[in-house]
Amino acid sequence: MPTLSIIGGGHVGRVLGRLFAQxxxxxxxxxxxxxxxxxxQAAAFIGAGTPAVAGGDxxxxxxxxxxxxxxxDQIVPACEALAAAVPLQGAVVFHCSGALASDRLAAARAAxxxxxxxxxxxxFADSDAVAxxxxxxxxxxxxxxxxxxxxxPALAAIGARAVQIDPAAKTVYHAAAVFASNYLVTVIxxxxxxxxxxxIPEPEARELARPLALESMENAFRLxxxxxxxxxxxxxxxxxxQRQQAAVAAWDYATGSLYxxxxxxxVALAERKRAGKP
Numbered sequence: 001m002p003t004l005s006i007i008g009g010g011h012v013g014r015v016l017g018r019l020f021a022q023x024x025x026x027x028x029x030x031x032x033x034x035x036x037x038x039x040x041q042a043a044a045f046i047g048a049g050t051p052a053v054a055g056g057d058x059x060x061x062x063x064x065x066x067x068x069x070x071x072x073d074q075i076v077p078a079c080e081a082l083a084a085a086v087p088l089q090g091a092v093v094f095h096c097s098g099a100l101a102s103d104r105l106a107a108a109r110a111a112x113x114x115x116x117x118x119x120x121x122x123x124f125a126d127s128d129a130v131a132x133x134x135x136x137x138x139x140x141x142x143x144x145x146x147x148x149x150x151x152x153p154a155l156a157a158i159g160a161r162a163v164q165i166d167p168a169a170k171t172v173y174h175a176a177a178v179f180a181s182n183y184l185v186t187v188i189x190x191x192x193x194x195x196x197x198x199x200i201p202e203p204e205a206r207e208l209a210r211p212l213a214l215e216s217m218e219n220a221f222r223l224x225x226x227x228x229x230x231x232x233x234x235x236x237x238x239x240x241x242q243r244q245q246a247a248v249a250a251w252d253y254a255t256g257s258l259y260x261x262x263x264x265x266x267v268a269l270a271e272r273k274r275a276g277k278p
Contacts, residue, residue: 002026002150003028003029004020004026004028004064004066004067005031005032005060005065005066006046006067007032007068008033008067008068009031009033009034009039010042010070010124012096012124013031014042014045014127015131015134017042017046017048017049018047019131019134021048023154023157025154028049029050029061029063030050030060030063031043031046031052033054034053035053039052054081059086060082062087063091065092065150066108072100075095075097075100076104076107079107079108080107082107082108088112089112090114091108091113093105093113094115094116094117094118094147094151096120097119098119098173098177100117100171101117101142102116102143102167109144114147116141116148117140117167117170118139118151120134120137120138121137121139122134135158137160138161138163139162140163140164141162142165142167188213190258191209192205194248194251197251197252216228223278226269226278229266234273244259
């Protein structure tokens with residue numbers, strides 16, 4: 001069984017480490033974190049691996065595969081430190097960033113490793129829940145063919161659905177997840193605050209917004225975005241749109257600016273709907 005060392009003791013490293021170990025895809029070897037306590041917690045969650053700390057007394061052992069689950073700004077320095085610490089010729093080194101491509105692992109590649117990136121498209125706020133319900137999770141992957149030859153079977157073993165992406169478009173790829181998750185929450189928050197500005201208490205505002213939001217999302221995923229569009233823009237009622245934008249801006253300038261920013265792309269979406277395009 002190939003050995004795996006994990007650099008980073010956060011949620012992603014813990015979950016993937018546990019899943020890889022349980023599936024027998026890799027034998028987890030070292031679990032490296034910023035502190036002994038954090039490394040021990042990560043190894044305990046994984047159920048395998050020896051806790052280690054950067055700069056500690058025990059050197060990192062050579063492994064077949066290294067998974068970097070550090071923050072984006074630490075990927076390059078962590079990779080450089082790894083390349084200086086252990087021989088990497090023939091090893092696989094991959095990171096789990098959604099925003100950065102595998103070219104950030106240049107130091108490992110220069111040391112003879114095969115590099116890749118694997119981005120699980122999930123929220124990892126609840127490690128136990130994600131680990132229990134990971135099967136079917138999409139993972140955006142890209143990198144050297146030799147690295148993917150090792151990683152793709154391991155991902156299949158834990159029930160992941162790998163989707164190969166263009167590394168040159170990695171930032172746009174990650175922005176798609178931000179639109180589908182983070183900014184969606186921002187728009188829902190604007191709706192809830194607008195309901196409250198109209199005198200509706202926050203708990204009731206959630207109940208008013210819930211069926212609209214859920215049905216709209218379901219329609220968009222079932223029919224396509226353009227066919228799912230309804231409301232004044234879809235009807236071509238731009239007078240109502242202008243009144244709403246002015247009223248929202250008068251209530252809260254920032255939210256009015258958000259409303260205005262969404263008008264043009266929604267008009268384009270309405271044009272696609274009229275043209276019969278998804």
